[in-house]
Amino acid sequence: MVDQSEQAWRVLSRRYGAQLCFTPMIHAKMFCDERNLRYRQEVWSTGEGDRPLIVQFCANEPEALLEAAKRVQDHCDAIDLNLGCPQHIARRGRYGAFLQDEWELIHKLNKTIEYARMIERAGAQMLTVHGRIRDQKGHNTGLADWEQIRCVKEAVNIPVIANGNILYFEDIQRCLEATGADGVMSAEGNLYNPALFANHNLPIWTMAQEYLDICQTITTKNAYIRGHLFKILRPALPFHADLRERLANANYLQEFCGLVDELKKRIVQIEQIDDSQLEHGTQLVSVPVDENGIKQYPYWICQPNVRSIVNFNPPVSNILSTREDTSNNDNDHSEDTIDFSNNFLG
Numbered sequence: 575m576v577d578q579s580e581q582a583w584r585v586l587s588r589r590y591g592a593q594l595c596f597t598p599m600i601h602a603k604m605f606c607d608e609r610n611l612r613y614r615q616e617v618w619s620t621g622e623g624d625r626p627l628i629v630q631f632c633a634n635e636p637e638a639l640l641e642a643a644k645r646v647q648d649h650c651d652a653i654d655l656n657l658g659c660p661q662h663i664a665r666r667g668r669y670g671a672f673l674q675d676e677w678e679l680i681h682k683l684n685k686t687i688e689y690a691r692m693i694e695r696a697g698a699q700m701l702t703v704h705g706r707i708r709d710q711k712g713h714n715t716g717l718a719d720w721e722q723i724r725c726v727k728e729a730v731n732i733p734v735i736a737n738g739n740i741l742y743f744e745d746i747q748r749c750l751e752a753t754g755a756d757g758v759m760s761a762e763g764n765l766y767n768p769a770l771f772a773n774h775n776l777p778i779w780t781m782a783q784e785y786l787d788i789c790q791t792i793t794t795k796n797a798y799i800r801g802h803l804f805k806i807l808r809p810a811l812p813f814h815a816d817l818r819e820r821l822a823n824a825n826y827l828q829e830f831c832g833l834v835d836e837l838k839k840r841i842v843q844i845e846q847i848d849d850s851q852l853e854h855g856t857q858l859v860s861v862p863v864d865e866n867g868i869k870q871y872p873y874w875i876c877q878p879n880v881r882s883i884v885n886f887n888p889p890v891s892n893i894l895s896t897r898e899d900t901s902n903n904d905n906d907h908s909e910d911t912i913d914f915s916n917n918f919l920g
């Protein structure tokens with residue numbers, strides 16, 4: 575995840591059950607540019623315990639992809655090519671989901687032809703499929719279509735990782751059963767509750783403090799930290815606008831730590847919470863569920879952001895895409911939907 579699956583976040587996510595992590599998407603050409611070492615330092619760091627790790631690149635020149643891959647090959651377990659980013663910047667840069675229009679180029683990049691099967695024949699050893707089309711972003715995100723992922727899984731022989739709609743721990747098993755996939759990937763679900771894979775719902779301050787502790791030992795950009803804290807603390811921030819403001823302006827690790835402590839102090843006092851009971855991940859046994867299947871956690875517990883489900887518009891039939899980058903506020907829906915399912919299903 576761009577700006578969000580940095581080393582410190584991966585350490586946290588692995589502690590809570592993530593068994594395989596991806597780096598943020600890295601621009602292969604910029605990564606290899608000796609005049610842009612700053613970019614390389616910003617987007618790439620790893621260390622002990624950060625395996626298995628997949629490094630994701632975006633590229634439209636085979637040579638750049640190869641060179642970038644060679645630079646990291648001793649520090650990771652696989653290289654992933656982004657074929658899913660639907661943002662403006664990807665269109666301008668001719669990468670991500672816009673390579674869907676450039677099969678010749680994909681063929682060159684992967685030595686294959688014919689999308690899912692093509693990618694398999696190319697020598698890809700694993701395929702991660704996000705069951706949304708390119709236009710499903712921003713307010714139109716909606717639900718991912720697991721049926722389409724199942725079709726891809728049936729069409730290829732390499733392991734398939736299913737992606738999309740993982741809000742709760744139970745969704746992992748549901749998704750595995752619905753798609754027949756070999757694994758499940760979560761992006762947004764993980765950002766709002768990094769303990770998703772461990773079936774824990776910790777207080778937001780416990781999770782935030784643990785992440786900040788990791789950042790004490792792994793240098794992490796303030797912008798990344800701010801982004802993560804906004805998501806972890808999200809359910810409580812509307813009630814503490816002053817802390818939201820402090821978070822927006824914080825520039826030192828100590829400031830981040832201070833505001834998380836303050837938030838905790840306030841909530842524990844207001845809600846009369848016995849924090850000692852909660853530190854190690856309480857299973858909230860009976861959480862009410864609304865008519866859309868959304869669990870009604872207290873606002874101080876890590877929980878998914880359900881924006882995309884609430885605004886769900888049924889997607890057109892036969893959809894399929896790879897992954898989407900929702901990190902930018904890109905609300906351009908002017909493009910036509912492109913249906914690749916027939917190519918996948920053969």
Ligand SMILES: Cc1cc2nc3c(=O)[nH]c(=O)nc-3n(C[C@H](O)[C@H](O)[C@H](O)COP(=O)(O)O)c2cc1C
Pocket residue numbers: 575576577578597598599630656658659704737738739740759760761762763896897898899900901
């Ligand atoms: C903040 C953010 C950054 C993302 N960055 C990337 C990226 O760098 N590469 C990629 O393939 N997908 C990226 N995605 C898309 C996710 O990998 C995933 O396909 C999408 O969010 C749907 O999965 P989810 O429902 O679990 O969030 C990003 C998503 C988010 C929320």
